[in-house]
Amino acid sequence: MKTWIVLLVIAVIAAAGGFALQQSMQAPDALPAQAALPSFSIADLGGEPVTPDDFPGKTVLINFWATWCPPCRDEIPELIALQDKYGEDHLQILGIALDDRARVAEYAARIGMNYPVLVVEGADGFDLMDAYGARIGGLPFNVMIHPDGRVALRHEGAVTGDEIESRLKLPTGM
Amino acid sequence: MGSRLFISIALISFSALSAANDFGADSQAAFLSADQAFVADVWMDGEQATVAWQIAPGYYLYGHALAFELDGATLQASIPAGEPYRDEHFGDVSIYRDQLFVALPPEAARGTLTVHYQGCADAGLCYPPTQRSFTLPPP
Numbered sequence: 001m002k003t004w005i006v007l008l009v010i011a012v013i014a015a016a017g018g019f020a021l022q023q024s025m026q027a028p029d030a031l032p033a034q035a036a037l038p039s040f041s042i043a044d045l046g047g048e049p050v051t052p053d054d055f056p057g058k059t060v061l062i063n064f065w066a067t068w069c070p071p072c073r074d075e076i077p078e079l080i081a082l083q084d085k086y087g088e089d090h091l092q093i094l095g096i097a098l099d100d101r102a103r104v105a106e107y108a109a110r111i112g113m114n115y116p117v118l119v120v121e122g123a124d125g126f127d128l129m130d131a132y133g134a135r136i137g138g139l140p141f142n143v144m145i146h147p148d149g150r151v152a153l154r155h156e157g158a159v160t161g162d163e164i165e166s167r168l169k170l171p172t173g174m
Numbered sequence: 175m176g177s178r179l180f181i182s183i184a185l186i187s188f189s190a191l192s193a194a195n196d197f198g199a200d201s202q203a204a205f206l207s208a209d210q211a212f213v214a215d216v217w218m219d220g221e222q223a224t225v226a227w228q229i230a231p232g233y234y235l236y237g238h239a240l241a242f243e244l245d246g247a248t249l250q251a252s253i254p255a256g257e258p259y260r261d262e263h264f265g266d267v268s269i270y271r272d273q274l275f276v277a278l279p280p281e282a283a284r285g286t287l288t289v290h291y292q293g294c295a296d297a298g299l300c301y302p303p304t305q306r307s308f309t310l311p312p313p
Contacts, residue, residue: 066302068300069294071298071300073262074298138295138302139300139302157297157298157299158298
């Protein structure tokens with residue numbers, strides 16, 4: 001009987017500790033320090049090289065996608081809306097298309113993508129995804145990096161605009 | 175008694191920490207790898223080669239992405255009708271769930287067969303176009 005009471009007390013303490021740890025890890029500020037993230041310099045559709053370091057002070061969302069990927073295309077209107085809403089001061093979305101350049105250019109123009117669209121043809125794009133922590137090798141794959149270099153979101157598969165928005169690092173009151 | 179108590183504490187603590195570790199930067203459903211979602215195989219019945227896919231529940235292959243080559247030359251295979259699917263980008267296409275069998279033409283009895291395919295998960299993930307090669311007849 002006494003043993004069970006001890007176990008019960010330990011279980012309550014462990015659960016409370018686990019809950020507290022869970023709460024702290026949900027807050028992007030409290031995410032543990034990340035290993036050095038890969039960087040890249042990839043030409044956008046206009047031929048200008050773009051790197052994540054071009055946007056100091058902003059949260060950068062790297063969205064790996066392709067025109068042959070319906071859930072990727074479903075995300076893009078939400079990404080356009082987020083770039084519109086937060087792009088001026090807080091957020092920079094970079095779309096990295098693992099696809100044929102001409103198809104991507106046609107699609108981006110038709111949909112009105114309002115953030116840089118970078119194209120990587122061949123296996124290099126999937127290698128870059130792996131370097132950012134992709135495990136499955138499927139699309140879409142999103143990585144959000146806060147201005148302090150911490151990864152706030154790493155998501156394989158479709159993600160909602162609400163989830164992206166919830167991970168943004170915004171000044172209090174926004 | 176002491177060791178049992180220690181094991182219990184360890185298990186409880188591990189469970190609590192595991193639950194906590196489910197949160198953080200990683201947030202995603204568990205997806206199969208492409209090779210787990212679409213298991214491709216080929217077999218011969220006499221001189222007739224058939225390519226088969228076992229497709230995991232919740233996953234599908236696109237009909238328009240299927241292609242077959244023998245020693246680099248395109249093969250015209252007889253692909254069965256699939257499930258009609260309306261895709262905003264691809265238009266009206268066919269998809270395949272559960273399993274798919276494609277009988278190859280008689281000339282595909284010897285050589286290197288390359289099959290091309292691509293599919294997605296209903297939960298919102300697509301795999302890149304994939305190809306696999308088989309030696310015919312299979313060893």
